[in-house]
Amino acid sequence: MSILITGANRGIGSALATEWQSAGAEVIPTARNSPGMEPLDVADPTSIKALAQRLEGRPISTLICNAGVSLDKFDDLETGYAPQLWAQSFAVNVTGVFLVVQALLPNLRASRDAGEAPKIAIIASQMGSQSTPAGNRFIYRSSKAAAINLGRNLAVSLEREGIAVGIYHPGWVATDMGGDSADLTLEEAVPGLRNQIDKLTISGTGCFKSWDGSDCAF
Numbered sequence: 001m002s003i004l005i006t007g008a009n010r011g012i013g014s015a016l017a018t019e020w021q022s023a024g025a026e027v028i029p030t031a032r033n034s035p036g037m038e039p040l041d042v043a044d045p046t047s048i049k050a051l052a053q054r055l056e057g058r059p060i061s062t063l064i065c066n067a068g069v070s071l072d073k074f075d076d077l078e079t080g081y082a083p084q085l086w087a088q089s090f091a092v093n094v095t096g097v098f099l100v101v102q103a104l105l106p107n108l109r110a111s112r113d114a115g116e117a118p119k120i121a122i123i124a125s126q127m128g129s130q131s132t133p134a135g136n137r138f139i140y141r142s143s144k145a146a147a148i149n150l151g152r153n154l155a156v157s158l159e160r161e162g163i164a165v166g167i168y169h170p171g172w173v174a175t176d177m178g179g180d181s182a183d184l185t186l187e188e189a190v191p192g193l194r195n196q197i198d199k200l201t202i203s204g205t206g207c208f209k210s211w212d213g214s215d216c217a218f
Contacts, residue, residue: 007067042096131217155206
């Protein structure tokens, strides 16, 4: 089993990599610029293409689209949410997810052809749920809503190929992005998140699950 994780240099991505490595899985960690990791900037199509070229012919059984940004924590409605923040956020949180999936589809298909059950996990957030609007954080919420929608539609398109797609809410976790006042530690959330991804099969494709296995509202 070969698992590729985007944004694996810190936080949830790093903890997921450690979880799977401890279980004996082959992990391909990626990050923009971290020693020992495959270089990948998900906001740069050239970087994505270069990664795909380096990994050409190598089966990938699980693709974890974890890289993300949250750039509008302190913005206010009157003067914040600058256009460049929208562009940067969607480039990473939405477009980057799609382009990575697109570029690595041959690797996922190679895994399937080798007898494995390939899957894609998109790390999203309940903050993108249309069922639980709370105001503010307009850029982050909108980008995660788009990522959820992207995951649902990828699930439909890839089901016929036997590639499952799951969307996951990792919880509000104490990381650089989540902040110190978060509800969960990495040690609490990540084993559950990994378990949910491990359990994903084609019969559950298109799911939106929380780290604890509960269903999230779209």
